Amino acid sequence: MAMSFEWPWQYRFPPFFTLQPNVDTRQKQLAAWCSLVLSFCRLHKQSSMTVMEAQESPLFNNVKLQRKLPVESIQVVLEELRKKGNLEWLDKNKSSFLIMWRRPEEWGKLIYQWVSRSGQNNSVFTLYELTNGDDTENEEGSRFVGVS
Amino acid sequence: DRFLWTSGLLEINETLVIQQRGVRIYDGEEKIKFDAGTLLLSTHRLIWRDQKNHECCMAIPLSQIVFIEEQAAGIGKSAKIVVHLHPAPPNKEPGPFQSSKNSYIKLSFKEHGQIEFYRRLSEEMTQRRWENMPVSQSLQTNRGPQPGRIRAVGIVGIERKLEEKRKETDKNISEAFEDLSKLMVKAKEMVELSKSIANKIKDKQGDITEDETIRFKSYLLSMGIANPVTRETYGSGTQYHMQLAKQLAGMLQAPLEERGGIMSLTEVYCLVNRARGMELLSPEDLVNACKMLEALKLPLRLRVFDSGVMVIELQSHKEEEMVASALETVSEKGSLTSEEFAKLVGMSVLLAKERLLLAEKMGHLCRDDSVEGLRFYPNLFMTQ
Numbered sequence: 001m002a003m004s005f006e007w008p009w010q011y012r013f014p015p016f017f018t019l020q021p022n023v024d025t026r027q028k029q030l031a032a033w034c035s036l037v038l039s040f041c042r043l044h045k046q047s048s049m050t051v052m053e054a055q056e057s058p059l060f061n062n063v064k065l066q067r068k069l070p071v072e073s074i075q076v077v078l079e080e081l082r083k084k085g086n087l088e089w090l091d092k093n094k095s096s097f098l099i100m101w102r103r104p105e106e107w108g109k110l111i112y113q114w115v116s117r118s119g120q121n122n123s124v125f126t127l128y129e130l131t132n133g134d135d136t137e138n139e140e141g142s143r144f145v146g147v148s
Numbered sequence: 149d150r151f152l153w154t155s156g157l158l159e160i161n162e163t164l165v166i167q168q169r170g171v172r173i174y175d176g177e178e179k180i181k182f183d184a185g186t187l188l189l190s191t192h193r194l195i196w197r198d199q200k201n202h203e204c205c206m207a208i209p210l211s212q213i214v215f216i217e218e219q220a221a222g223i224g225k226s227a228k229i230v231v232h233l234h235p236a237p238p239n240k241e242p243g244p245f246q247s248s249k250n251s252y253i254k255l256s257f258k259e260h261g262q263i264e265f266y267r268r269l270s271e272e273m274t275q276r277r278w279e280n281m282p283v284s285q286s287l288q289t290n291r292g293p294q295p296g297r298i299r300a301v302g303i304v305g306i307e308r309k310l311e312e313k314r315k316e317t318d319k320n321i322s323e324a325f326e327d328l329s330k331l332m333v334k335a336k337e338m339v340e341l342s343k344s345i346a347n348k349i350k351d352k353q354g355d356i357t358e359d360e361t362i363r364f365k366s367y368l369l370s371m372g373i374a375n376p377v378t379r380e381t382y383g384s385g386t387q388y389h390m391q392l393a394k395q396l397a398g399m400l401q402a403p404l405e406e407r408g409g410i411m412s413l414t415e416v417y418c419l420v421n422r423a424r425g426m427e428l429l430s431p432e433d434l435v436n437a438c439k440m441l442e443a444l445k446l447p448l449r450l451r452v453f454d455s456g457v458m459v460i461e462l463q464s465h466k467e468e469e470m471v472a473s474a475l476e477t478v479s480e481k482g483s484l485t486s487e488e489f490a491k492l493v494g495m496s497v498l499l500a501k502e503r504l505l506l507a508e509k510m511g512h513l514c515r516d517d518s519v520e521g522l523r524f525y526p527n528l529f530m531t532q
Binding site: 009010013014015017018020021022024025028029032066067 | 515516518520527
């Protein structure tokens with residue numbers, strides 16, 4: 001499953017796994033975490049996860065560095081993602097969540113653009129066609145691959 | 149009914165062994181009206197005096213006691229001593245009860261003290277000192293044959309005398325401390341009084357002149373009570389602290405320069421008191437004097453870090469500049485803990501930590517908190 005995923009430099013920086021008390025530093029840190037989570041989930045085609053899985057996943061647990069992000073800090077990162085619109089909680093207890101590495105609005109925009117370009121406005125077609133159709137076997141279409 | 153009324157005064161040859169407040173007497177299992185009293189054990193008798201009415205005082209000769217046992221405390225019940233007694237002799241003097249159906253009484257120790265009392269009572273029962281020292285007043289004597297004075301001589305007699313001396317000393321000491329506890333009570337009253345006066349002054353600020361207020365406040369301070377009103381004005385405002393501040397400035401100049409311009413307040417406290425030898429400073433006095441340093445335009449100042457750590461630094465010392473050099477040091481080594489940094493620079497660990505924390509606050513460093521400890525790294529989040 002772990003393809004040639006390129007970890008960002010922060011992943012090898014031990015302080016990345018400690019929630020920084022300095023507000024400005026923390027902002028940068030959280031931004032880095034958010035983009036890491038999104039790109040990780042996108043590459044591994046993971047759209048939902050439980051918090052327990054997250055704790056043990058290589059995403060938050062860098063075994064080689066011997067550092068893991070503590071669960072309270074994971075919660076902070078998830079909250080950031082939620083605020084940005086990239087995350088939705090699937091249950092009241094906040095134990096599992098949905099990750100949308102592209103926000104619904106962004107998808108909407110992309111689909112519309114694609115539809116316009118391929119001249120298929122005002123015709124109905126299925127999601128299957130959208131993801132697997134001949135027309136989609138181009139650069140833009142490949143973006144749709146892997147959408148659940 | 150074995151008890152007889154008494155004045156409560158000890159006779160000649162009778163010595164007090166131990167006393168205990170808060171004792172209640174039970175006739176057998178029944179509670180009787182004697183519920184709060186002081187129980188005294190002497191060499192001859194067991195005396196109970198009512199705490200509320202000192203006139204009500206009764207005693208029982210120790211010779212009447214057959215044996216005693218302890219009853220441990222339970223939930224809601226105090227510890228007790230059960231005292232089994234001989235039947236009352238017919239020629240007994242008057243007491244609180246004419247007759248009782250029980251042959252034992254219980255002593256309930258509502259304010260504890262039962263263990264020690266039991267121990268002493270057992271000792272007295274074993275030693276039977278009342279037989280050796282007949283008292284002048286006619287007390288109830290044991291119906292049994294007098295054992296005679298044989299026990300007064302020999303090693304046993306010597307031991308007895310030593311034991312008595314020890315008990316005397318013990319008694320004297322506890323009596324002495326009694327006065328001390330009374331003094332403490334009085335002192336507390338005085339403190340309350342001063343506080344109330346201080347508050348009145350606070351309220352009536354206009355009526356009393358500035359001068360008088362300051363004088364009164366200085367009296368309070370000399371008694372050791374810091375008036376909350378004066379804490380807002382710089383330091384405590386008294387002459388003593390001002391003088392002290394000046395003295396400290398002179399005294400600390402050289403040590404501060406030796407230590408790189410900054411010292412924790414505890415180090416200062418130790419240094420200053422060691423130098424003084426006599427008339428040591430209290431921590432409050434030191435802090436109050438230091439609070440005035442800046443206001444008096446002296447070359448030192450008191451600085452309090454976010455963590456609450458207090459330091460004295462030279463006016464010329466710029467901690468913020470030191471931060472820049474700290475960053476260099478950390479960058480050279482990649483990362484450092486407070487201990488490592490302290491060792492490298494030659495500072496105390498406490499001050500080293502404060503400097504690193506300040507650097508973090510300023511955004512130059514970031515932290516790595518793990519089971520391995522707290523390490524500081526250059527803040528690459530901002531620079532990369």
